[in-house]
Amino acid sequence: MFAGNGLACVRGERRVFRALDFVVAPGEALVVQGPNGAGKSSLLRLAAGLLKPAAGMLTWNGTPVDADPDAHRARLGYVGHLDAVKPALTARENLAFWTGLAGGSAEVGPALDAMGLAQLADVRAQFLSAGEKRRLNLARLAASAATLWLLDEPTVSLDQASVARFTELARAHLASGGLIMAATHLPLDLPGRALALTAGARAA
């Protein structure tokens, strides 16, 4: 159970949101919606610990995340706007690097398969399209043991088949007790609730 209480976020002297509360339960996807500038990306970065909240607290199963930031980093998988793909490395090498850093195994074949990248495994990433790079980024989630997925516009630039693959991956994750918090404009066919952010004011 991942929760946030009374969160406030300030970016560049501007208050993006304040007094924000949310709860994500296991097996559930919280979809964060709102107009541009409402703070969806900021909220996800805050949840990941990349951003420090101006006020408020994040808790995992009741205990504050601040008490054990290392454990929090270990349990989360973050997919941001950018894909963190090195053009000079192959798809397989890119993925193996990240899973290796997280302490996982170097066997990334199944993860590449899950996102339909098996054919492209040994192609240098500079030759991959934007959608393929996005799939590579998402394949990281398949290869990791992360419980909490924090996703910023996960399906942008994906074709329908890839969206279906991702949805299947996400559903499997939720079915095994995982949690998802995702910011997106596009429809995500996942069990869960929505959190609407309005620009610059208290959240609904």
Added chain:
Amino acid sequence: MKAFVRLFARDVGLAFRHGGGAGLAIAFFVLAVTLFPLGIGPGPEILARVGAGVVWVAALLATLLSLDRLFQADYEDGSLDLLALTPLPLELTVLAKCAAHWATTGVPLLVAAPILALLLNLDVAGLGALLLAMLLGTPILSIVGAIGAALTVGVRRGGALLSILVLPLYVPVLIFGVAAIDGAISGLGAKPHLLVLGAFLLGALALGPWAAAASLRLNLD
């Protein structure tokens, strides 16, 4: 530990694959050193007199030019966010990247330096001190440079600003690096200067990654 090695290996591999790493640093180093005889005349006595200083100044500038690839590329493609979220503490991540930077910039400079010293008619007695001083000094340049690079990551035209921030901090390494070589040549001994460089290196290793990580966290915010 394994994660440290993996990151180090990746950065070294990327430096070579992109073709920018060692080759460019050495090329700049040699070019910069070559400018001095062209500028001040080829007289062997003058060159021998300034040789130690010229080699060190060129090494500083070559290191400076290569610093922006330390964090910039990772910042631009989102890798830096992910690196901040791995189990490896950000301080060790910085250290691994500094080590990779040193391996692909400092070590090539170290290898090229004696050859350049001979081009400048440097007294052979100073060569050993030159190698030792650069062995101790180039890692310091990478670590201190990392602090500047971390502060200016994401700043437009950060390269010029980086130079202004970092060059004053390089002055002690320059002074003691040259003093070591001059000490060896004059017979007064390089050891005290090398010891001071060693102390600087220990200080940089202890405090540098911490300052650089704090700066990176700030720019990830």
Added chain:
Amino acid sequence: MLHRFANPARFGRIIAAILPWSAGLTVVLLGVGLYMALFVVPPDYQQKETVRIMFVHVPAAWMATMIYAVMAVASATALVWKHPVADLTAKAAAPIGAGFTFTALATGALWGQPMWGTWWVWDARLTSVLILFFLYLGYIALWEAIEDPGRAAKAAAILALVGAVNLPIIKFSVDWWNTLHQPSSILKLSGSTIHASMLYPLLVMIAGFTAYFVTVLIIRIQGELAARRVRALSLGAADA
């Protein structure tokens, strides 16, 4: 004690109250100091009238270092205790420090010319002050280069602390370098011994410069606080 100054509004009131006093002190101290330096102190038997430049050069160099220390302490306060005005204090102090540094360099050059016939001499103090000048410029440039003021404040604070740690190391290195390359005649711009008749004017000038620093610092902090308020208002207007 810091908490009393933490409230920006109260901080603003306190410094506004101090301002007229520090401004008055500046005028008095600088007036007395300059009078003593120009008219009371006898000309040095070696340097004659040019020794009077010392009464600007030495205090300016002293201020250059002192102000950097102030910036370092303010930066540490901003980073560790997250004091809301400490970062502005450091930002406001920097150009004043840079100005004193430049003054020290310029007066050093002016002093050197009649004595040794050169407009610049690489002695330990001038060289250290020159490097300090670049540390100031780098600090100011960093503030300007980062668009987000909150981020710029923290980055500049880190830089100020890194600089503060390095400053003694740089000074030590330059002093060492100077002894290694010591020319035969000992060039000491500070003069070998300070006679009492020279000491008092020097102290008065230092006190005057300090009062000047406090005065200009307060004015600049007021400017920064006002600018911050304007930004908040315009952002608020944009949201509404």
